[in-house]
Amino acid sequence: MLTQKLYSDSTTMATSSNAMSPMTPTYSMNSMSCVSMPSMNCSPQAASFGSSMLNSGMPGGMAMNGNGMTSSSMGYTTIGSPISNMNAACMATPMATMNSYGSVGTLGRGDLGGGDTSPNSALQRARADKTYRRSYTHAKPPYSYISLITMAIQNSPQKMLTLSEIYQFIMDLFPFYRQNQQRWQNSIRHSLSFNDCFVKVPRTPDKPGKGSFWSLHPDSGNMFENGCYLRRQKRFKDEKKELIRQTHKSPSHSVDNSNSSEKKSSIQHGDDAHKTHHLDKNPENTLGTMLSIHPSKLDVEQMNLLHSNDLNMHQQHHQQNMSHEELSAMVNRCHPLSLSSDHQAMLHHNPMSHHLKQEPSGFTSSNHPFSINRLLPTAESKADIKMYADMHQYGYNTLSPLPSSVHSHSTIGNDYYNSPLYHTSAGTTSL
DNA sequence: GACTGTTTATACTATA
DNA sequence: TATAGTATAAACAGTC
Numbered sequence: 001m002l003t004q005k006l007y008s009d010s011t012t013m014a015t016s017s018n019a020m021s022p023m024t025p026t027y028s029m030n031s032m033s034c035v036s037m038p039s040m041n042c043s044p045q046a047a048s049f050g051s052s053m054l055n056s057g058m059p060g061g062m063a064m065n066g067n068g069m070t071s072s073s074m075g076y077t078t079i080g081s082p083i084s085n086m087n088a089a090c091m092a093t094p095m096a097t098m099n100s101y102g103s104v105g106t107l108g109r110g111d112l113g114g115g116d117t118s119p120n121s122a123l124q125r126a127r128a129d130k131t132y133r134r135s136y137t138h139a140k141p142p143y144s145y146i147s148l149i150t151m152a153i154q155n156s157p158q159k160m161l162t163l164s165e166i167y168q169f170i171m172d173l174f175p176f177y178r179q180n181q182q183r184w185q186n187s188i189r190h191s192l193s194f195n196d197c198f199v200k201v202p203r204t205p206d207k208p209g210k211g212s213f214w215s216l217h218p219d220s221g222n223m224f225e226n227g228c229y230l231r232r233q234k235r236f237k238d239e240k241k242e243l244i245r246q247t248h249k250s251p252s253h254s255v256d257n258s259n260s261s262e263k264k265s266s267i268q269h270g271d272d273a274h275k276t277h278h279l280d281k282n283p284e285n286t287l288g289t290m291l292s293i294h295p296s297k298l299d300v301e302q303m304n305l306l307h308s309n310d311l312n313m314h315q316q317h318h319q320q321n322m323s324h325e326e327l328s329a330m331v332n333r334c335h336p337l338s339l340s341s342d343h344q345a346m347l348h349h350n351p352m353s354h355h356l357k358q359e360p361s362g363f364t365s366s367n368h369p370f371s372i373n374r375l376l377p378t379a380e381s382k383a384d385i386k387m388y389a390d391m392h393q394y395g396y397n398t399l400s401p402l403p404s405s406v407h408s409h410s411t412i413g414n415d416y417y418n419s420p421l422y423h424t425s426a427g428t429t430s431l
Numbered sequence: 432g433a434c435t436g437t438t439t440a441t442a443c444t445a446t447a
Numbered sequence: 448t449a450t451a452g453t454a455t456a457a458a459c460a461g462t463c
Contacts, residue, residue: 144453163435187454193437200436210463211435235452 141174145184145191146232148174149198153216160201160215163189196220196238 143151152169153161161169167185170177177184192198197220201213220236 146453183455186456189436190438190455191453192435208463210433232452 140176145187146195149191153214160213162213163211196241197236
């Protein structure tokens with residue numbers, strides 16, 4: 001299983017652990033967090049761990065911070081950050097389901113010491129042993145890079161971030177990613193470039209700096225409509241980009257291939273390892289047809305023009321001062337069942353949407369155990385946030401290696417896996 | 432030179 | 448079993 005592989009990475013990492021360092025896990029942590037992760041597949045039926053994880057960590061929170069909370073210099077919200085939201089969410093049901101993760105994650109190997117591997121005893125040890133609890137800290141989060149990027153972008157007020165801000169968000173949120181940065185950051189860059197759901201937004205002259213902003217494609221909102229942040233059911237494809245790829249792939253296309261990168265592109269998007277996935281080849285659905293442009297006549301300039309128009313719309317879309325409700329509605333697009341009529345119509349119009357599988361088990365965006373909506377700050381969760389603010393006995397500020405400028409994230413994030421609040425079942429959380 | 436972005440390649444896993 | 452989605456590595460070019 002993918003998840004098993006993900007967590008095996010943590011196992012490897014932990015072998016060189018230094019128990020004294022907040023950045024490195026202890027062996028017990030490692031053994032707990034990595035081994036025998038139960039088949040955390042994406043089905044809600046099997047998501048006891050996943051749901052707690054999501055309840056704690058999913059982005060949903062993302063963002064929906066329309067209540068005047070301050071933003072960090074990085075651009076994403078502080079107290080309204082996913083972490084604070086998720087902690088708030090967890091606060092509603094403290095220690096509700098430590099066993100949903102702890103029992104399975106550890107008991108299979110029984111490497112907590114002692115022969116008793118019963119769920120109850122493991123749970124008791126977990127409660128008594130902070131080191132044990134800290135094992136979550138450096139487990140690889142069960143989110144794909146795509147979902148991590150999505151979290152970061154959606155959590156930013158402007159709904160777009162630079163590459164470095166995306167890095168920072170991920171590192172603040174998940175201590176796991178403070179290590180081996182070259183490796184995962186390369187993957188992040190690859191994901192940004194390769195996936196059409198991420199669009200590059202050029203910097204404006206008043207915002208000089210390195211690199212572009214990255215944002216989400218306006219039509220990519222339901223990538224994770226099944227609530228699974230490990231793997232999308234269907235990869236979002238920008239029809240325009242796809243059209244370019246197809247045009248270039250076609251042996252008859254007349255686009256000048258003198259540009260080496262375009263040559264590469266035509267290779268890349270051929271039928272090799274990165275196969276063209278489910279391209280809707282119905283000509284009625286192609287942008288070229290919609291615009292009465294024959295695909296073979298579409299050159300790069302035309303496509304760039306089209307795309308720039310799209311980007312303008314996109315930027316306008318993000319520059320709108322969206323209300324909390326609007327933002328929530330946007331997030332609600334994650335599940336077709338919760339779409340507004342407008343969105344339904346839009347999806348109906350979007351040929352890509354036809355491929356998307358409907359959630360078979362009756363979950364909606366609001367009650368799906370993986371749904372980011374579960375993390376949206378409700379009135380109840382806001383009360384939880386206040387309660388969290390009043391509770392300092394958990395010592396959330398003790399471990400972060402990050403500077404104070406990002407401490408508001410990092411401290412929470414550091415203990416995100418540690419806290420008993422982290423273990424909250426989907427069925428009991430208030431969000 | 433470091434960072435950013437693109438592309439290619441390959442391996443693994445989940446799913447139809 | 449074929450296909451698709453993702454992770455990872457690496458090479459390379461462009462930009463700051």
